[in-house]
Each structure stands twice: as structure tokens, then as C-alpha cells.
Amino acid sequence: MRVFNQTIHSIVDENFIYARALSHLGIEFYLHPHRRLGELCEEMGLVKEQVLKSFYLFDQNQRLSFSELNKFSLPIIIQYLRHTHHTFIKEKLPYVAELIRHLKGKDDLKLIFPEFVEEFIHHIYEEEDTVFGYIHQLVKIDRGMMKNPAGALWEARKLSLESMHQEHLEEDELAGIRDLIETYHDTDLHWQVIAKEIRAFDREMMYHAQIENKILFPKALQLELSVKEKIQKISQLN
Ligand SMILES: [Fe+2]
Ligand SMILES: [Fe+2]
Numbered sequence: 001m002r003v004f005n006q007t008i009h010s011i012v013d014e015n016f017i018y019a020r021a022l023s024h025l026g027i028e029f030y031l032h033p034h035r036r037l038g039e040l041c042e043e044m045g046l047v048k049e050q051v052l053k054s055f056y057l058f059d060q061n062q063r064l065s066f067s068e069l070n071k072f073s074l075p076i077i078i079q080y081l082r083h084t085h086h087t088f089i090k091e092k093l094p095y096v097a098e099l100i101r102h103l104k105g106k107d108d109l110k111l112i113f114p115e116f117v118e119e120f121i122h123h124i125y126e127e128e129d130t131v132f133g134y135i136h137q138l139v140k141i142d143r144g145m146m147k148n149p150a151g152a153l154w155e156a157r158k159l160s161l162e163s164m165h166q167e168h169l170e171e172d173e174l175a176g177i178r179d180l181i182e183t184y185h186d187t188d189l190h191w192q193v194i195a196k197e198i199r200a201f202d203r204e205m206m207y208h209a210q211i212e213n214k215i216l217f218p219k220a221l222q223l224e225l226s227v228k229e230k231i232q233k234i235s236q237l238n
Contacts, residue, residue, distance in 0.1 A: 003055075004038035004048065011037060013189060016196040020095060021058035025051060030102060030190045070215055074139055074223065077216055078132050084208050085124045092201055093117050099194050106191075109180060120173055131168075134159050135220045141227050150231050161224050165217040171209070174202050 003011060012019045012029045019029045027040055041051055069077060100106070100113050134156060141149040181195050 001048065001052070003052075004041065005036060007034055007036055008040070009033040009189060012193060015059070016193045017058050018055055019099075019193045020197075021054045023095060023098075024058070025054055028102070029193070030099075033189070066211070066215070069211060074135055074216070074219055077211070077219070078135065081208070081212065081216065082128065082132070084204075085128065088201075088205075088208075089121055089124065092197075092204075093120070096194065096197050096201065099190070099197065103190055103194065106184065109177070112176060112180065116173065116177055123171070123173060127168075130159070131161075131164055131216075131220075134161065135216075135223070138220065138223050138227050141231075142223060149227075150235060153228065153231060161217065161221055165213070165221070168209070168217065169213055174198075174205060178202055 008022065008027065008029050012022070022029050025046060026044060032040060037051070040046075041048065064080065069080065072080070097113060097117060100110060103110070137146075137152055137156060140146050141152060146152050177198060181198055184191065184195070186192070
């Protein structure tokens with residue numbers, strides 16, 4: 001198979017996603033740029049099928065389309081979004097952070113990237129606690145799973161989905177980094193992989209935010225309205 005005769009440098013040069021697949025197998029591309037993949041696999045006892053499978057898996061586009069997601073219920077959409085959060089925090093960001101840590105120079109990026117990661121993680125936890133938490137409560141009320149729905153709504157009276165949505169529409173955490181990486185014009189492969197990973201992450205984050213803005217919030221706002229109307233009717237009857 002041709003790929004096993006190629007150097008690590010030329011494999012990653014062809015497709016930067018392969019740098020992540022290699023890292024997953026225990027091969028950091030920047031440590032062995034001139035070695036052939038076949039040799040490294042032999043030394044490390046890696047089975048060829050396993051290597052090819054890893055390339056294939058990392059190269060696949062695993063995201064769901066807007067229209068597919070739109071058909072799901074709110075709890076499933078939240079589960080999907082949580083899963084994406086998890087892969088951002090546990091896989092994608094640590095991988096890019098490690099690439100940046102091993103890079104020579106670019107001290108400004110080395111300084112601001114960890115700050116971005118910290119802020120990003122904070123945003124995600126806040127979103128899960130506040131937005132997802134509140135929507136879960138609405139779903140429970142709607143399905144008659146709350147003993148005192150009016151009381152639960154009263155407790156959450158200070159939360160406004162409308163303003164959460166507005167705030168969310170204006171968020172753009174990656175702005176600083178996005179601008180910074182475009183100021184470097186390096187052709188070095190290590191830098192190219194980092195820049196491509198950050199751009200790909202940026203696109204993924206935008207897509208993720210769009211799912212929240214165009215599917216999650218509108219559906220949740222609709223549910224909030226119908227839950228409030230239902231409860232109002234019940235209290236008028238009493
Ligand atoms: Fe999110
Ligand atoms: Fe978000």
C-alpha cells in the first residue's frame with residue numbers, strides 16, 4: 001500500500017487530518033517527519049489494517065445535517081450538543097494545545113491559546129448548567145414529570161431564554177485567535193497543521209453555535225410558551 005512507503009511529512013502534507021490519526025496511534029508527526037510510515041509501524045508493532053482504519057475514521061465527516069437534527073426532540077438535540085462539547089474539550093482542544101506547545105516561537109499564540117481554552121470550557125459548563133438545565137426542566141414540566149410545575153417555573157422566573165438566546169447570538173470566543181493566526185505566513189508543516197486545525201475547529205464551532213441558535217433556542221422558546229400557557233390555564237381553573 002502506497003501510504004506505508006510515504007514519509008510522515010508527505011502524508012500529513014497531503015491531508016492535515018492524518019496528523020491527528022497518527023497522534024491517536026502514538027506517532028507525533030513533528031517528531032518523525034522523515035521516517036516512512038511502514039518502518040514506524042513495524043517498530044511500534046502497529047498492524048496495517050488498524051492504521052488504515054484510523055485514517056479512515058478520522059477523515060470521515062461525522063456531523064449530522066440541520067434537517068436531520070431538526071426532526072429530533074429537545075432532549076436528543078441536547079444530548080448531541082453535549083457530545084460535541086465533550087469532543088471539543090476532551091479531544092480536539094487538547095490535541096491542538098499539544099501541537100502549539102511543541103511549536104518553536106509564536107509566543108503570543110502560546111500565551112493566548114490556553115486562556116481561550118479556559119474561557120471556552122467555562123462557557124460550555126455555563127451553557128450546560130443554565131441553558132440546557134432550564135430546557136430540561138421545561139421538558140419535564142411538559143411531560144408531566146414535575147410535582148409542582150408552577151412552583152418550578154416560579155423558581156426559574158429570573159431566567160430568560162430570550163436574553164440567553166440574544167447573548168448567544170453575539171458570542172464569538174475564537175475571534176482573537178482567528179485574527180492572530182492569519183498574521184503568520186509560515187510554510188513550515190508544523191505550523192500549517194496547527195493553522196488548519198484551528199480553522200477547522202472554528203468552522204465546527206460556528207456550525208455548533210448555529211445548531212444552538214437556529215434549532216435549540218427556537219424549539220425551546222416554543223416549548224416555554226406552550227408550557228406557560230398550559231400552567232396559566234390550570235391555575236385559572238383552580
Ligand atoms: Fe454549545
Ligand atoms: Fe454555545
